[in-house]
Amino acid sequence: xxxxxxxxxxxxxxxGQEVTLRCKPISGHNSLFWYRQTMMRGxxxxxxFNNNVPIDDSGMPEDRFSAKMPNASFSTLKIxxxxxxxxxxxxxASSYGDRGTYGYTFGSGTRLTVV
Amino acid sequence: xxxxxxxxxxxxxxxxxxxxLNCDYTNSMFDYFLWYKKYPAEGPTFxxxxxxxxxxxxxxxxxxxxxxxxxxLSLHIxxxxxxxxxxxxxAASENTGxxxxxxxxxxxxxxxx
Numbered sequence: 001x002x003x004x005x006x007x008x009x010x011x012x013x014x015x016g017q018e019v020t021l022r023c024k025p026i027s028g029h030n031s032l033f034w035y036r037q038t039m040m041r042g043x044x045x046x047x048x049f050n051n052n053v054p055i056d057d058s059g060m061p062e063d064r065f066s067a068k069m070p071n072a073s074f075s076t077l078k079i080x081x082x083x084x085x086x087x088x089x090x091x092x093a094s095s096y097g098d099r100g101t102y103g104y105t106f107g108s109g110t111r112l113t114v115v
Numbered sequence: 116x117x118x119x120x121x122x123x124x125x126x127x128x129x130x131x132x133x134x135x136l137n138c139d140y141t142n143s144m145f146d147y148f149l150w151y152k153k154y155p156a157e158g159p160t161f162x163x164x165x166x167x168x169x170x171x172x173x174x175x176x177x178x179x180x181x182x183x184x185x186x187x188l189s190l191h192i193x194x195x196x197x198x199x200x201x202x203x204x205x206a207a208s209e210n211t212g213x214x215x216x217x218x219x220x221x222x223x224x225x226x227x228x
Contacts, residue, residue: 004158035218042121042220043159043204056215091158099214103149103161 006092006107013114018080021110024073025094033093033104034067034077043091049075082114118142119207121219130228134192138205138219141186145207147214150179150190153202153221162203163190195226 005024013019025032033048047057049069057067064083069075079086089111093104120139128134136150146167151159165172165179165188172179178191192199202223208216 033216043218045215045217048215056211093158097214099147099208101147101164103151103164104216106158106160108156108158 004092004094004105004107006090006110008110009108010111011113013082013112015083015114016081017114018078019082019086019112019114021077021090021092021112023075023077023092023107025075025092026105027073029094029096029105030072031095031097032069032075033095034075035091035093035106037089037091037109046077079112082112084114087112087114117220118145119205119217119219121203121205121222123222124220125223125225127225127227128195130197130226131194134190134195134199134224134226136190136192136203136205136222136224138188138190139186140188140207142207142209142217143186144209145217146210147208148179148181148188149206149208149216150177151204151206151218152199153204159204192224195224197226197228200224200226 007022031050034046036044046059047067052069067077089109091109093106095104118141149164150162152162153159163174163177163179165181181188202221204221205219208214
């Protein structure tokens with residue numbers, strides 16, 4: 001298995017532009033998580049899906065952020081409009097079940113820079 | 116309000132010695148705890164976990180200890196190796212209808228050869 005695949009690896013955009021981050025989870029995993037890593041706050045859970053249904057989006061910082069999971073093999077995290085404070089590394093992770101008993105499998109992340 | 120706290124941003128240890136990474140939590144509803152390791156430009160990878168019904172779990176050089184009364188867990192690495200140099204994240208989860216895993220801010224471990 002190729003693991004959790006995120007694209008793009010790096011994204012530089014101007015303030016006010018729309019940004020879409022993409023994630024392909026591991027085949028057979030039914031839970032998907034979006035995390036954001038910053039120096040100040042470490043790894044923050046933004047939203048997670050179970051069987052393609054959003055279960056908890058309480059970590060989504062603002063209405064500018066939205067996430068979708070149209071099918072079991074694809075998810076997007078969209079920021080519209082983007083702001084400099086959104087600059088961070090965004091990780092997608094997947095697991096079988098949301099308990100994460102054997103841990104989540106993370107992608108390599110998307111480093112977002114908003115200028 | 117950080118529910119999972121790793122108060123040491125970094126730790127430096129000599130090769131062959133023990134590394135002890137600490138983690139405190141505030142939510143008494145957490146019932147499962149995990150440690151992840153992260154190398155630069157990679158995502159975190161799962162290392163070891165422990166259920167709240169246990170106080171110790173061991174996997175090779177890695178041992179996690181849980182003290183529920185103190186709301187404290189620690190990761191021991193013995194002996195430490197230069198390849199262990201990475202950022203270590205403590206994480207905890209609770210049953211909220213689903214299972215939400217909260218991560219600490221991480222501790223950077225340097226193992227000197």
